[in-house]
Amino acid sequence: MASKTASRALRSSAKQLAQPAARQRRSFVSAVSSASRVRSAVESRAAFLPLQQWRGMKTVDFAGHKETVYERDDWPREKLLDYFKNDTLALIGYGSQGHGQGLNLRDNGLNVIIGVRKNGKSWQEAQQDGWIPGTNLFDADEAISRGTVIMNLLSDAAQSETWPAIKPQLTKGKTLYFSHGFSPVFKSQTGVDVPSDIDVILVAPKGSGRTVRTLFREGRGINSSIAVYQDVTGKAQEKAIALGVAIGSGYLYETTFQKEVFSDLYGERGCLMGGIHGMFLAQYEVLREKGHSPSEAFNETVEEATQSLYPLIGANGMDYMYAACSTTARRGAIDWSKRFKETLKPVFQDLYNSVETGEETQKSLEFNSRKDYREAFEKEMKEIRDLEIWRAGKAVRGLRPENV
Ligand SMILES: NC(=O)c1ccc[n+]([C@@H]2O[C@H](COP(=O)([O-])OP(=O)(O)OC[C@H]3O[C@@H](n4cnc5c(N)ncnc54)[C@H](OP(=O)(O)O)[C@@H]3O)[C@@H](O)[C@H]2O)c1
Secondary structure (H helix, E strand, O other): OOOHHHHHHHHHHHHHHHHHHHHHHOOHHHHHHOHHHHHHHHHHHHOOOOEOOOOOOEEEEEOOEEEEEEEHHHOOHHHHHHHOOOOOEEEEOOOHHHHHHHHHHHHOOOOEEEEOOOOOHHHHHHHHOOOOEOOOEEOHHHHHHHOOEEEEOOOHHHHHHHHHHHHHHOOOOOEEEEOOOHHHHOHHHHOOOOOOOOEEEEEEEOOOHHHHHHHHHOOOOEEEEEEEEEOOOOOHHHHHHHHHHHOOEEEEEEOOHHHHHHHHHHHHHOOOOHHHHHHHHHHHHHHHHOOOOHHHHHHHHHHHHHHHHHHHHHHHOHHHHHHHOOHHHHHHHHHHHHHHHHHHHHHHHHHHHHHHOOHHHHHHHHHHOOOOHHHHHHHHHHHHHOOHHHHHHHHHHHOOHHHO
């Protein structure tokens, strides 16, 4: 779509944006040793933020709405070590989040232990990551009994399934931590009714556990939401902020358990994954029906989007992306965006409603509690992998300069 000059500009911007990824290979040690360089980069970035206050809790003006944001700089490692000096962080579950959060906590020097079912997939993976059975790797019950902060990072379906066994072990003085509001918010469906005499907090990284780990290793930090469900000690919020930093967050945004789970379920079904996949498929299919080749249909639907245009939106916003493309492309895109918005808004309203009523929760619990959920999921992934669009995509990716 873009003119040659614009394409060149887009390519060079995309190249610049790709550079931080190359730095992902740095070790944790080199990331830490370059902390001061990172800090000064963060500080110079901060000059562009509408901050009222730099250090400490700050109020940031988000498009006219003032919100409180907490940052990692307020919790240097020494302060974290002191704050949690009497705690054992028992991280239950070692999937995507367990892996990322657990390794970051360990690298931060905190007393963290892992609790998973013995001889499951996670048990093996934890050992591969250097967790030692009997030292800092236990079965879930043993880890919970040793822990003061119980970080429930089982899959949401497993949180519901194991709750009858976990609840009696959550005695007064412990803290219960989640990375999703799912279990307590939908307690009538999940059965997760938290004991009334413990703090219950949330740190929800806005990204996969792999990203939590990668950004930490780069000396950066993921954005996370924090919330308090129950504050018995008067320290629940402070604990959530400290844990948010300890697991590798850069900035922490306040929310409630309910708002976190509603927005998260909605977003992942919409623009983050479900909606965007649906748009890709619809656009690709029409191009193919009109006689375009698979490579042309893929390039015009996915490759240009993910490799060139979306990174520009991420870096500088929609107006910047529009400004960087040809006048022809821009005119049509601005006009058609209105039609897409009008057409899709009712779909998004249905989706939000389905989240709010618990329909999405029910479906998720039913599917993910099936004994054969891994096999059923793999079957669906194979169906997606085998779609022509994604087979064409594999061939297109193979021709990228870095893959040839
Ligand atoms: N993944 C993300 O991108 C993401 C992002 C933000 C927040 N979260 C939230 O973080 C939490 C953890 O999510 P996740 O994606 O890391 O989970 P996950 O990858 O699905 O991890 C599953 C863990 O649960 C264990 N498990 C599954 N079924 C079990 C059962 N019946 N009994 C005991 N253990 C069982 C697995 O152990 P085995 O290996 O033994 O099966 C594994 O350790 C969830 O609340 C999720 O909503 C996730």
